[in-house]
Every structure is written in C-alpha cells, then in structure tokens.
Amino acid sequence: MMRCFILLVFFCITCVANVHGGTPVEVPDTMAERVKACIICHGAEDKVGRDAYYPRIAGKPQGYLFNQLRNFRDARRYYQPMAILLENMTDEYLLEIAQYFSALQLPYPAPEQIHMQPEEIKLAERLIYSGNPEKNIPACNACHGDILMGVEPAIPGLLGLSRAYITAQLGGWRNGGIMRGQTADCMSEIAQQLTDEEANAIAKWLASQFVSGKPSPFSVLSPELAHRCSQNILENGGAK
Ligand code: HEC
Ligand code: HEC
Numbered sequence: 121m122m123r124c125f126i127l128l129v130f131f132c133i134t135c136v137a138n139v140h141g142g143t144p145v146e147v148p149d150t151m152a153e154r155v156k157a158c159i160i161c162h163g164a165e166d167k168v169g170r171d172a173y174y175p176r177i178a179g180k181p182q183g184y185l186f187n188q189l190r191n192f193r194d195a196r197r198y199y200q201p202m203a204i205l206l207e208n209m210t211d212e213y214l215l216e217i218a219q220y221f222s223a224l225q226l227p228y229p230a231p232e233q234i235h236m237q238p239e240e241i242k243l244a245e246r247l248i249y250s251g252n253p254e255k256n257i258p259a260c261n262a263c264h265g266d267i268l269m270g271v272e273p274a275i276p277g278l279l280g281l282s283r284a285y286i287t288a289q290l291g292g293w294r295n296g297g298i299m300r301g302q303t304a305d306c307m308s309e310i311a312q313q314l315t316d317e318e319a320n321a322i323a324k325w326l327a328s329q330f331v332s333g334k335p336s337p338f339s340v341l342s343p344e345l346a347h348r349c350s351q352n353i354l355e356n357g358g359a360k
Contacts, residue, residue, distance in 0.1 A: 124222045127137075129208045133290065146161040151216065151217070151220045155217060155221070156221060157205060158177075158205075158217075158221075159168040161174045161201075162174060162175070162176070162178070162221075162227075163226070164178075164226040164227050164229075164356060165321055173282060173284050173285050173288070174285075175281055175282075175285050176226075176228070176229070176281060177220075177221045178221055178224040178225065178226040179222065179224065179225060179226070179277075179334070179335075180221070180222060180270060180276050180277060180335070181222060181270050181272045181273050181275065181276065181335050182215075182219055182222035182272075182273060183218075183270070183272070183273030183274035183353070184270070184273070184274045184275060184276045184352075185217075185221055185222055186214060186215050186218035186220035187274060187352065189209075189214040189217060189218060190211065190214060192206055192346045193209060193214065194220075195209060196303055197299065197300050198299055199228045199299075228279075228280045228330075228331040228332075229280060229282075229331075231327065231328045231329055231330055231331075232282065232327040233326050233328070234283065234324045234327060234328045236321070236324050236325065236328070240320075240324065240325075241318070241321075241322040241325065243318060243321045244318075244321040244322050244324070244325035244326075245325065247259075247260060247314075247318060247321075247322060248260045248261060248268070248322065248325065248326075249261055252313075255313045256311050256313065257310055257314070258310075258331065258345060260322075262341075262342065262345055263275055263306075263341065263345050263349065264276070264277065264278050265277065265335060265336040265340065266333075266336060266340070267333045267336075268326070268329075269331075269333045269334055269335050269336070270333075270335035270336070271335055271336045271337070271338060271340060271341050272335050272336070272337055272338050273338065273353070274349075274352050274353045275335075275341075275349070275352070275353075277335060278326050278333040279326060279329050279330075279331040281326065281334050282327055283323045283324055283326075283327035283328075285325055286322070286323040286327060287319065287320070287323040288321065289311075290314065290319045290320070290322070293307060293308040293311035293312065294308075294311045294312050294314065294319070296308075301335060303351075305349065305352050306345075306349040306351070306352065307349075307352070
C-alpha cells in the first residue's frame with residue numbers, strides 16, 4: 121500500500137506532462153515541480169501529529185543535504201519511502217536537488233512547548249555551549265555554528281527540528297541502529313559519549329528554541345574540528 125503510494129508520487133515528480141481530459145497538459149519542468157513529492161513531507165506545515173518526525177531541510181547547507189541524499193540512495197541511512205524515490209537518481213541530479221532545497225526559504229515551525237526542570241536546562245546548555253572536555257565532547261555550537269544554524273558546506277543546523285527527530289538521530293548513532301549508525305563519523309563518536317539523560321535534555325532544549333539566522337561560513341570552524349569531521353566535510357566534493 122505504502123509502496124503504491126510512493127510509486128504514484130514518484131510518477132508525479134518525474135512526468136513532465138499529464139493527461140487531462142484526454143489532452144496532454146504541459147507541466148513546467150522546473151525543480152519546484154519535480155520536488156513536489158518531497159514537499160509532502162518536507163514542507164513548511166506545522167509539526168503536529170504524524171508529521172512531527174519529518175525534518176526541516178530548506179535552508180540547510182548544500183553539501184550536507186547532498187551527502188544525506190546519497191546516504192539514503194545508497195542505503196547508508198535508512199528510510200524506505202525516500203530510498204524508493206531516490207533509487208535511480210544520479211549524483212548530479214541529487215546535487216541539483218540539494219542546491220534547490222539549500223536555497224529554498226520556508227517559514228520555520230513554532231518551537232515545541234516542552235516543560236524542562238532548571239537542572240535539565242543547565243545540563244543541556246552546558247553541553248551545547250561548552251561541551252564536556254573530560255569525555256572529549258566539544259561544544260555542540262563549535263561545530264554547528266554559534267547560533268546553531270549549521271556551518272557551510274556540510275554541518276547541519278540543529279534548530280527547527282522536532283524533539284522526536286533529534287532523539288531518534290542521537291539514538292541511531294548511539295545504538296549503531298539502521299537509521300544512521302552505519303558509518304562511524306565525528307557525530308556518532310560524540311553521540312556515543314552522551315548519557316540518556318544528556319541526550320534527552322539536549323533534544324528537549326533544541327526543539328523548544330525559536331529559529332532564526334543562516335548557516336555560518338566554513339572559516340568559523342577550527343582546523344582541529346574540521347579535521348575531526350573530515351569524512352563528512354570532504355565527501356561532498358570539497359569543503360572549500
Ligand atoms: C514520506 C515522507 C517523505 C518523503 C516523500 C520524502 N522525505 Fe525526506 N525525510 C523523511 C524522513 C522521515 C526523514 C528522516 C529519516 C531518518 O530518520 O533518518 C527524511 C530525511 C531527509 C533528509 C535528511 C535531513 C537531515 O536533516 O538529515 C533529506 C536531505 C531529505 N529527506 C530530502 C528529501 C527529498 C529531496 C525528497 C524528495 C525526493 C524527500 N526527502 C522525500 C520523509 C520524507
Ligand atoms: C566535531 C564537530 C561536531 C560537534 C562537536 C557536534 N556535531 Fe553534531 N554533527 C556534526 C556533523 C558533521 C553532522 C552531520 C553528520 C552527517 O553528515 O551525517 C552532525 C549532525 C548532527 C545532527 C543531525 C541533524 C540533522 O539535521 O539530521 C544532530 C541532531 C547533531 N549533530 C547534534 C549534535 C549535538 C547535540 C552536539 C553536542 C553534544 C553535536 N551535534 C556536536 C558535527 C558535530
């Protein structure tokens with residue numbers, strides 16, 4: 121059933137003409153038309169109910185989006201409805217899609233209303249802004265940008281994502297699960313150092329922030345951190 125739905129959606133993004141009352145009707149062959157199937161799940165709508173999990177992709181760094189699209193296509197990150205959509209797409213085409221979404225501006229969802237104890241807030245803020253040197257965890261914002269909106273070209277922002285999504289991503293890395301645990305990288309090393317309590321506090325804190333601003337330039341990243349994530353940063357065809 122799900123597969124039929126997805127194939128139908130796929131048909132709609134790939135066709136340039138559809139039949140209407142027997143006469144072919146030209147649909148403009150623009151990227152906006154072709155990614156309509158993606159917008160069903162990655163649009164600007166409020167993150168409520170069953171859609172809460174779908175991550176924001178508009179405005180994220182292009183290299184990051186490109187890496188993720190390749191990961192889904194090549195089964196290094198698993199989500200079947202997307203794998204089906206992407207299975208026959210070339211790298212060049214995925215790069216075009218990444219460029220499109222990176223430049224796309226959509227309104228951000230309102231922050232989630234989440235109750236947090238003062239100690240939980242302190243715990244989250246300490247990790248996010250100072251890290252934990254004892255466990256070799258740098259501050260999250262040393263890599264994700266001062267304002268947590270990401271760093272070009274390959275580090276995503278952390279705001280505007282739901283608590284459910286952030287928890288699931290951290291969980292995938294920590295458990296080495298099929299969602300995102302298959303290739304070890306700088307982020308999986310960090311996630312594996314977090315306790316459950318820390319991961320929960322961070323997910324709650326991030327999901328309850330207002331979102332504004334843009335990704336920072338690559339130059340804000342220290343050479344040491346860039347080196348630590350070289351796998352993520354260099355894979356997309358060059359960091360600079
Ligand atoms: C049926 C809903 C659905 C459709 C259709 C869909 N996506 Fe997704 N997308 C998701 C979900 C859910 C995730 C998170 C999966 C996970 O947990 O790893 C995701 C993740 C992503 C990510 C990674 C985001 C991040 O921050 O890491 C990108 C990029 C992406 N999708 C792009 C696309 C594109 C491009 C299309 C159209 C070709 C598309 N998606 C179609 C639901 C969807
Ligand atoms: C050394 C640099 C570095 C540090 C420090 C870091 N991250 Fe990351 N993070 C990354 C990179 C690189 C990615 C992209 C991973 C990929 O390509 O799959 C990422 C991705 C993520 C994502 C996925 C976002 C999405 O859109 O799917 C989350 C969530 C995340 N990091 C949370 C954190 C938290 C919380 C901290 C602090 C405890 C942190 N990160 C610290 C480099 C870092």
